[in-house]
Amino acid sequence: MKINALHYANLSNQKSDCIILGVYEKGKFTASGDVINQASEGFLAKWIDSGEIKGELGQTLLLHNVPGISATRILLVGLGSKPTLQARQYSKVLKSAMKRLLDTPSKDVINCLPEVSVEQYDLAWRVRQAVIMAEDTTYQYNATKSKKQPKYVLETLNFNGEDKTLNNAIQQGQAIAAGMNACKALANLPSNICTPTYLANQALELAKEIKTLKARSLDVEEMKALGMGSLLAVGQGSREPARLIIIEHHGASDAAAQPYVLVGKGITFDTGGISIKPSGDMDEMKFDMCGAASVFGTLRAVAQLQLPINVVGLVASAENMPGGGAIKPGDIVTSMSGQTIEILNTDAEGRLVLCDALTYAERYNPKIVLDMATLTGAMMVSLGTEISGFFSNDDALAEDLAKAAKESDDPSWRLPLWRAYDEQLKSNFADLANIGLRWGGAITAACFLAHFTEKFRWAHFDIAGTATLSGKDKGATGRPVPLLTQYLLNQCE
Secondary structure, eight states: OEEEEEOOSOGGGOOOSEEEEEEOGGGOBOHHHHHHHHHTTSHHHHHHHTTSOOOOTTOEEEEESOTTOOSSEEEEEEOOSSSEEOHHHHHHHHHHHHHHHTTSOOOEEEEOGGGSEETTBOHHHHHHHHHHHHHHHTOOOOTTOSSOOOOOOOOEEEEEOOSHHHHHHHHHHHHHHHHHHHHHHHHTSOTTTSOHHHHHHHHHHHHHHSTTEEEEEEOHHHHHHHTOHHHHHHHTTSSSOOEEEEEEEEOSSSTTSOOEEEEEEEEEEEOOTTSOOOSTTGGGGGGGGHHHHHHHHHHHHHHHHTOSSEEEEEEEEEEEOOOTTOOOTTOEEEOTTSOEEEOSOTTOOHHHHHHHHHHHHGGGOOSEEEEEEOOOHHHHHHHTTTOEEEEESOHHHHHHHHHHHHHTTOOEEEOOOOGGGGGGGOOSSSSEESOOOSTTHHHHHHHHHHTTOTTSOEEEEEOTTTSEEOGGGOEEOOTTHHHHHHHHHHHTO
């Protein structure tokens, strides 16, 4: 899709397959809507007066052959009752517009929705979000279908306005969207294709495609030599060998500059192991590598934007199966850090692979470390499916991440990382147990990881509720790629 910022001296004379306009409740138009309504001698207002569209948030009405207008179609989108929208409302409006638009044969479109006032955000931000939503909405999964879905016909998306700021916003939006789509493309694959070895190969392919990236992976023998007994334990019941995948972006002028390290949980399928999960919805356990997929997606966005910082992605990947060699409740393993872990539940495996990857991150002398994982159902109980939860051992880092979450419209909420919860992780037979009691499960999981992060500034994102959608819209969302990319963009300012 080609996306441009262009200045239209007279929007009513502009030839286009569709112009997208906003309308508030009680029939108030945005500036472009007023132009088109006047040029059509009140034609748009007549449809509002008739009750066909009331201006309710996200409501749409498609009009053809509007008199006095050169565009083939006009798409009206409801903006609600208030003159200034909140960021989430704006995203809903954009999504509604794109979904309706894609039901038409429109190839060339002018989107005037960014002229809408959004609380605390300028035009460049509004254009960027419109780009992200357009690319996100047009994503299609075809990888394993014999009959491919036809591609949407939309080819060109234009915004009304032309300056360097808007062009930069478009470039940022396209990069973030490309990262989200890369994340979704990996996460949506079935686990018989997307194995740890497949992920390792995809990292190599990404590095071939984007020259600023370098990639490699550690195999089982190399991880044994490093003492990664915790990560390896998770994969030992599977025929698929575990991998630690490393992707590096070298963008800083000083090659020795401390990198930002992103760590992703890459469990390509999670049966729960010997502590096996219920069968219902187990197919969605292929999504247990969404943290890993978000690392891939963020590195793609960072490289596309050519950010002048060093970024390292670490993916701890394994398949958790109940084979004859699988770990069992009561087994004790030794992590790369030297700390021993009593495995009380083999379905608490994500923290077992992450802890060794976090220890491996120490060798980079990182500026900060962020890990992303579909870690606990308890997080979904706490925050539902709209907001990611995060924990941090550094207040300044947490504030920066909260700011990036707001700016990217990728909402996240900080939860407590209190060492009082460590009491639940005590073991009679090892340094740590891998689970605590029933309550506060997301917090005790984060507290477990904190034992492996004492040498650097760190935050942990539990994306169990936000990385995917269920039901008829089942699939990966691409989150938290927008948040991560925004945070790294902010570090370049």
